[in-house]
Amino acid sequence: MSNTRVSRRQFLNYTLMGVGGFMASGMLMPMIRFAVDPVLEGGAAGDFIPTSQKVSELTEEPVRVDFTYDQVDGWYESEVTGTAWVYKDGDKVIALSPVCKHLGCTVNWAGDSAHPNQFFCPCHAGRYEKNGQNVAGTPPIGPLDEFDVKVEDDLLYLGATKPNTLI
Amino acid sequence: MNWTANDLDLYMQQQEYIDTALIPLVHIGSGGAMKQSASSAEFLLNLCAFIERQFKGRVVLFPPFSYTDGNDKSRLASEWADSVSDMPFKHVFYLTTDPSWSREGIIADAIWIPSIPIESMDKKLKQSVLEDQVRQIIPVLTAKWTTE
Numbered sequence: 001m002s003n004t005r006v007s008r009r010q011f012l013n014y015t016l017m018g019v020g021g022f023m024a025s026g027m028l029m030p031m032i033r034f035a036v037d038p039v040l041e042g043g044a045a046g047d048f049i050p051t052s053q054k055v056s057e058l059t060e061e062p063v064r065v066d067f068t069y070d071q072v073d074g075w076y077e078s079e080v081t082g083t084a085w086v087y088k089d090g091d092k093v094i095a096l097s098p099v100c101k102h103l104g105c106t107v108n109w110a111g112d113s114a115h116p117n118q119f120f121c122p123c124h125a126g127r128y129e130k131n132g133q134n135v136a137g138t139p140p141i142g143p144l145d146e147f148d149v150k151v152e153d154d155l156l157y158l159g160a161t162k163p164n165t166l167i
Numbered sequence: 168m169n170w171t172a173n174d175l176d177l178y179m180q181q182q183e184y185i186d187t188a189l190i191p192l193v194h195i196g197s198g199g200a201m202k203q204s205a206s207s208a209e210f211l212l213n214l215c216a217f218i219e220r221q222f223k224g225r226v227v228l229f230p231p232f233s234y235t236d237g238n239d240k241s242r243l244a245s246e247w248a249d250s251v252s253d254m255p256f257k258h259v260f261y262l263t264t265d266p267s268w269s270r271e272g273i274i275a276d277a278i279w280i281p282s283i284p285i286e287s288m289d290k291k292l293k294q295s296v297l298e299d300q301v302r303q304i305i306p307v308l309t310a311k312w313t314t315e
């Protein structure tokens with residue numbers, strides 16, 4: 001019994017070491033993350049995500065294209081579904097972000113029967129032209145963002161979003 | 168908006184537009200009902216996340232409010248109603264897979280959605296099932312927005 005006893009001094013030492021170690025890891029973690037993060041982010045930003053949309057099936061009418069990717073936020077890791085509104089303008093493939101430039105709701109093509117040729121935001125009746133230009137007098141304060149697009153074997157790939165270049 | 172510090176910052180500035188609280192009511196079953204209640208919670212929270220995405224600029228999705236069989240529902244409901252009425256929301260939507268809230272008139276306008284076991288579905292199917300459900304709920308929400 002007596003040889004397994006921990007003296008008061010030993011006990012204090014152990015505890016302090018434990019706390020110290022914990023604090024050190026608390027300081028080290030962010031430092032390591034800063035060092036590693038840029039590399040990871042570079043990879044994610046430059047990536048194109050494949051979709052199942054055939055480019056030959058696109059028309060001038062915007063259609064919804066869904067895609068999925070992994071997202072890590074803190075300790076939540078989740079598979080996120082993204083959406084784009086995609087149409088053809090001549091030979092060019094245009095993919096617009098559905099995120100409303102007012103407060104971030106999801107906009108729909110022809111979502112309002114009174115304006116069948118516009119994007120409509122159901123939250124506060126925001127509207128956009130087909131090229132993403134926000135309609136003056138509705139709440140949105142800027143045009144819809146645009147995706148980088150890539151076509152490979154007739155399949156559509158979506159890249160990062162960027163400010164609208166069509167306007 | 169989600170119940171996060173950043174989203175609530177935005178909420179504070181844009182209260183006139185973000186005028187709706189969305190509160191999921193989640194039943195925690197015990198004994199043999201545990202798994203069933205987990206499945207319902209999984210479904211409901213997925214659905215709420217979906218709705219939040221569609222209506223990010225109009226609703227604040229609250230953290231799920233969970234309760235057990237031992238809780239006095241009428242009391243919980245009135246306590247919640249009191250606290251939420253102190254917040255500047257114009258509309259408060261309760262969403263649940265537990266029919267007793269509306270059936271027993273505890274929260275008469277709680278929106279009840281029958282639970283669908285999505286846990287065994289593959290991603291595609293899960294997504295389309297959730298989408299179908301959301302499509303059915305949207306008219307209920309917009310009706311409340313336009314009438315109240």
Ligand code: FES
Nearest residue numbers: 100103121126224
């Ligand atoms: S969020 Fe789209 S109009 Fe307000």
